[in-house]
Amino acid sequence: MLDIPRSAAFLFDMDGTLLTSISATERVWTRWAERHGLDVASFLPTIHGRRAADTIAAQDLDGIDVEAEIAWVLEAEMADTAGIEPAPGIAEFLAGVPAGRWAVVTSAQQALAERRMAAAGLNIPDVLVSAEQVTAGKPAPDGFELAARRLGFPPRECLVFEDSHAGVKAGENAGASVFVITGYQGVPDGFGHPNARDYSGLRAVFDPASGLSIEAR
Structure with a gap:
């Protein structure tokens, strides 16, 4: 198991985190x-x-x-959806996350988020927080707080997946743990957080008693 706290839910940024846009x-x-x-x-x-x-x-x-x-x-x-593809390994990674345990929190508008998720061949989760649903965008924590609330968990029990400085700060400001995908923004140190280039070497594991964890595969 990687040195990442177990989480009640995963909150994913979209662009540069779930897909290559x-x-x-x-x-x-x-x-x-x-x-x-x-x-x-x-x-x-x-x-x-x-x-x-x-x-x-x-x-x-x-x-x-x-x-x-x-x-x-x-x-x-x-x-313009040319070149939009799923992040390597994300489909397999999400297969280990039950419905109701993950959300997308994006700075894109709802229509654009749905268009890009479809272009990448990714399912849209029950909870998708888009730009027009919050008063303050990233680095404010509003989007991640709203997603956590809709899933029914405190933000501090969630793990945020991000790739940008504004998104990482939003996760931190929400009190969540943060995991950084570095393959698109080229941030080798992951802003000081646990990180990986993409999901190809990772696996999500769910235990009903203890929640979600990430393992190397």
């Missing part, structure tokens, strides 16, 4: 940044793990309609 995301946001004269190289690292509304508002651009810009980004992202 970073290239599609960056294609769309590159076009958006170019439309507004932003420096693409410095802008792109700031988008990951954050809601579109928060990313756009943070640019403090004069004379823009934020809601219209959010709609533009959503339409472009809905249309």
